[in-house]
């Protein structure tokens with residue numbers, strides 16, 4: 326798999342992914358696992374919505390991202406951003422006190438190269454803090470359909486259940502999982518169908534017509550066939566921060 330650059334959604338990324346408010350909520354969950362004034366690397370820094378609140382909390386952040394368009398939005402928010410690939414980090418060994426990756430690990434093509442590089446640039450025994458892009462969801466009729474869909478698209482590759490097996494051979498240990506606060510919002514089946522049709526999620530970007538017909542169109546049809554498809558449903562999502570410790 327190739328890494329997925331977010332160039333194509335940079336102009337509506339903050340609007341469709343919770344913006345700086347989400348960043349503040351996630352930074353508050355990450356901060357207790359850091360030391361005051363830590364030097365951090367954020368992998369897949371994007372528009373800087375996580376890095377900026379981490380800076381406000383007193384940390385120093387260098388962000389790296391493949392996407393020039395995303396970086397053009399984070400340059401004003403983050404102390405230092407670098408265009409580059411997380412599997413070939415342009416930093417000296419043992420440069421960082423911790424590495425943060427929010428909604429990014431599942432997009433990176435060569436996972437083993439990523440982890441070798443993270444291990445190299447982290448001081449020995451430092452934390453690697455990963456927030457999964459797949460939340461824990463309070464079940465409702467929307468989430469039942471979303472679950473089947475996510476499975477078909479191979480989502481969940483950055484959940485701790487999956488990552489532990491891949492990080493352990495590199496000498497990392499899993500310390501804990503912590504939930505972010507509850508994201509409480511309303512969405513109707515028609516809203517969700519429209520998001521899918523707009524291909525808001527990166528897992529939909531590169532599907533060809535045949536995969537779309539086989540996997541995606543039935544989901545859109547099922548959403549529209551739900552009772553009262555215009556009625557908003559209450560949705561409760563919690564994202565999970567997983568804390569790993571690098572080799573000493």
Ligand SMILES: C[S@@+](CC[C@H](N)C(=O)[O-])C[C@H]1O[C@@H](n2cnc3c(N)ncnc32)[C@H](O)[C@@H]1O
Nearest residue numbers: 328329330331369371390391392410411427432
């Ligand atoms: C979903 S965004 C997350 C941005 C930010 N962390 C946040 O939570 O808003 C993922 C970012 O990872 C970047 N990315 C994907 N593969 C990458 C790689 N191999 N190296 C660096 N960045 C990468 C994408 O361009 C995108 O900006």
